[in-house]
Amino acid sequence: MLPQRIDQAKPFLTLGLALLAWLLIPTAVKRMTRTGFFELQAPLATTASYVRDLQDFWSLKTRSKNELIEAGRDVARLNAAYESRLQQDAALRSEIERLERILKLPIPAGHRAEPARVVLRDFSSWWQQLVIRKGHNYGIVVGSPVIFAGGVVGRVREVYAYTSVVELISSPGMRIAAVAEGDTRPISYQGAINPTYGPAVGVVEYVPLDVFATPAAPRRLVTSGLGGVFPPNLTIGYMTKVEASSDGLFKSGDVRLDSALSALNEVTVLVPADRPSTR
Amino acid sequence: MKRRVLILAVASLLLALVLGQLNHYLAMWTVHVWCGGLFVAFAALRFGYGAGALASFIAGLLLDAGEPVAFGTQAFLFLAAHAVIFKVRARAPRDATIIGVMAALLANLGLFLALSFLRIDPNLKADQAWLRIFADLLASQVVIALIAPWFFAVQTRLLEATGTNLRDFSRRAF
Numbered sequence: 001m002l003p004q005r006i007d008q009a010k011p012f013l014t015l016g017l018a019l020l021a022w023l024l025i026p027t028a029v030k031r032m033t034r035t036g037f038f039e040l041q042a043p044l045a046t047t048a049s050y051v052r053d054l055q056d057f058w059s060l061k062t063r064s065k066n067e068l069i070e071a072g073r074d075v076a077r078l079n080a081a082y083e084s085r086l087q088q089d090a091a092l093r094s095e096i097e098r099l100e101r102i103l104k105l106p107i108p109a110g111h112r113a114e115p116a117r118v119v120l121r122d123f124s125s126w127w128q129q130l131v132i133r134k135g136h137n138y139g140i141v142v143g144s145p146v147i148f149a150g151g152v153v154g155r156v157r158e159v160y161a162y163t164s165v166v167e168l169i170s171s172p173g174m175r176i177a178a179v180a181e182g183d184t185r186p187i188s189y190q191g192a193i194n195p196t197y198g199p200a201v202g203v204v205e206y207v208p209l210d211v212f213a214t215p216a217a218p219r220r221l222v223t224s225g226l227g228g229v230f231p232p233n234l235t236i237g238y239m240t241k242v243e244a245s246s247d248g249l250f251k252s253g254d255v256r257l258d259s260a261l262s263a264l265n266e267v268t269v270l271v272p273a274d275r276p277s278t279r
Numbered sequence: 280m281k282r283r284v285l286i287l288a289v290a291s292l293l294l295a296l297v298l299g300q301l302n303h304y305l306a307m308w309t310v311h312v313w314c315g316g317l318f319v320a321f322a323a324l325r326f327g328y329g330a331g332a333l334a335s336f337i338a339g340l341l342l343d344a345g346e347p348v349a350f351g352t353q354a355f356l357f358l359a360a361h362a363v364i365f366k367v368r369a370r371a372p373r374d375a376t377i378i379g380v381m382a383a384l385l386a387n388l389g390l391f392l393a394l395s396f397l398r399i400d401p402n403l404k405a406d407q408a409w410l411r412i413f414a415d416l417l418a419s420q421v422v423i424a425l426i427a428p429w430f431f432a433v434q435t436r437l438l439e440a441t442g443t444n445l446r447d448f449s450r451r452a453f
Contacts, residue, residue, distance in 0.1 A: 011328060011362035018336070018358060022351055030350045037344035044296045120299050121306035124313065125411040126398035127347050157347065165345065172400050173347070193407045194309050196414040203403075263307045 035160065042163045046133060049119040111145075111231065111270035114138055118264050119163060125193060128168040128200070132267060135160045143229060145270045150258035151235030152176070152223060153267050166267070169236060170200035170257055177227050178204070178236055180211050181220040187211075189221065189236055189255065199259040204239060207251035213239035221255055231270065283326065283443055287334035288341075290434045291318050295341055301422070312419045315342070315394070316387025317427055319357050321434050323364035324373040324382055335361040348398070356393055360386045380427040387423055391416050 099105075116132040134140055136159055146153040146166045154174065158165040167174055174191040188205045195201070204221065213219035218238035225232030235258075242253030294317065302311055318338035322331035339354025346353075364382050371378045395412045 008366070011332070011365050014328070014332065015355075015358050015362050018332075019355060022355070033340070034344050034350045037340050041292065041295065041341065041345065044292070045299055048296065048300055121303045122299075122311070122346075123302070123306040123309055124311035125408065125415050126394065129347065131345070167347065171347075172403055193403050193411050195407065196309050196411055198309060200309070262309055 038158075038160055042131075042160060045119050045131060046163065049117060049133060053117070110273040112139075112273050114140065114269040114271050115266060116164075116269055117266055121262065121264070123170075123194065123262055127173070128171040128191070128194065129157070130154070130166040130168065130264065130267070132164050132166060132269070133162070134269065135162050135164045137162055138269075139271055140164050140269055141271065144272070145230045145234075146267050147234060147270060148260070148264055148267050150260050151237070152230060153261065153264065155229065156269065164269070168200070168261065170194050170202060170261060176230060176236060177224045178221050179224045180207070180213075180239065181222055183208070183211065186224050186226055187221070192254075200257040200261045202237060202255040202257060203252065204242070204255055205245070205250065205252045207239075207242050207253060209244065209249075209251060211239075211242060211251065213242045213253065215240045218256065282441060283330050283438065284333050284337065286437050286441055286443070287322055287326075287330075287434065288337045290430070290437055291334070291338035291341055293433070294318065294430055295338075297426075298422075305418075310418050311415045312422045313391060313394075313415065314383075314387060314419055314423050314426075315339075315353065315357060315390040316360065316383040316385070317423050317430055318342075319360045319364065319386050319390075320379050320383035320427070321431055323361045323386075324368050324379055328365055331365065332358055332361050352397065353394070356390050360390055363389075376428050376431055379431050380424060383423050383427050384420055387419060388416070391419060 114134060116134040116138075118130050119133050120131040122129045122131075130146075130153070132146075140156060140159050142156055142159055144156040146156060152169050154166045154168040154171070156164050157167040169176065169189075169191055171191045172193065176189045178187045178189040179185065180187065185208050187207050190203050190205070192201050192203045211219065218240045219242075221236045221239050223230040223232055223234045223236060237255040237257040240254050240256050242251040244250075245252045294314070298312060298314055305311060319335045322334040325331075326334065335357040336354050339357035340351070342353045343350050364386060368382075373379075373382075391412075399408050399412070
């Protein structure tokens with residue numbers, strides 16, 4: 001029989017031994033176990049998201065015909081406006097291609113837009129992420145940029161068989177190379193601690209001294225296109241305050257992100273064009 | 280032992296699903312609940328050491344799988360909380376639901392703060408970070424106080440339905 005003192009410490013000895021054993025397990029085994037545990041939970045969360053969609057469908061069915069007619073009319077107006085924009089876009093695109101050919105510039109690889117429904121939103125103080133309902137089955141790859149109508153959502157962090165995990169731009173670990181609208185000098189954007197009951201926020205560093213922004217006159221912050229992940233000119237947020245940093249060489253400040261970021265139901269993944277869908 | 284651990288793992292899966300759905304809706308208000316203490320309390324109070332520790336470890340791995348932490352972080356935090364509760368459980372009437380709720384609340388407090396120290400970037404504004412952490416912690420403790428009796432009942436019923444008598448473990452130390 002073990003002495004009483006050792007017997008009492010048995011839970012902690014076991015904990016220490018388990019930790020030691022865990023450190024010795026190869027990373028590939030841990031990786032496989034992690035994927036297995038995630039895939040085990042994925043069908044439950046996905047089913048719950050389908051149930052939510054069904055709830056939305058039935059709640060929409062209760063709307064009157066007049067409301068539907070009004071909504072249809074609004075959509076038709078928007079479609080007409082977008083058609084005109086598309087024609088302008090096509091003309092501008094052909095002009096850019098002509099100039100690229102003349103100047104012999106390298107043509108950047110395009111993206112395939114893959115819309116996806118949101119399965120889960122996770123907005124903790126430690127991280128912010130989304131789980132979306134598309135994964136390897138739609139050719140989504142790790143690092144793909146994710147956008148929505150209001151701009152950048154984040155970047156795909158993990159891809160599983162039928163789902164993917166997206167790290168949001170508000171997450172403290174997320175960094176993006178950005179520029180102030182109308183400027184070409186790069187700024188470093190980073191996610192920050194998001195206040196309770198408030199819109200998501202971020203911070204900027206290395207802002208040039210001649211860039212100004214106040215809450216009354218915010219400055220739009222867009223992706224720079226540097227780094228090759230995000231296409232240029234996508235809205236990140238609005239700089240609401242910039243102040244000279246302690247070294248006096250640059251400014252740093254706060255960024256207000258789109259308030260819809262924490263209530264997203266659908267996003268678009270920009271998959272590199274050479275990645276076909278297996279579906 | 281395998282069956283008991285499996286049943287507790289299924290219960291943990293159910294709790295993770297419920298909390299995931301709750302957090303999905305709370306995201307609109309930038310509030311998050313994390314109830315790690317609830318995954319540990321029942322196993323630590325009512326089971327033998329081996330089965331309880333394994334069930335807590337599996338629950339931690341379930342949470343780790345979908346979150347941006349090193350795989351095993353929450354599992355080992357759960358294992359540590361399990362060891363502490365197991366060590367002190369003889370000093371209280373551990374079959375009582377109120378003791379279970381208290382154990383879950385205290386374990387969650389410790390685990391939440393430990394995870395916060397591990398995860399918070401020291402370069403970010405500390406005052407804002409801790410304000411948010413305490414808001415989330417408060418919400419989490421309220422949710423645990425509300426759902427812990429239900430979750431303990433679910434675990435007890437699941438074990439009874441599969442022919443496990445919890446009284447067998449009430450006098451065992453290991």
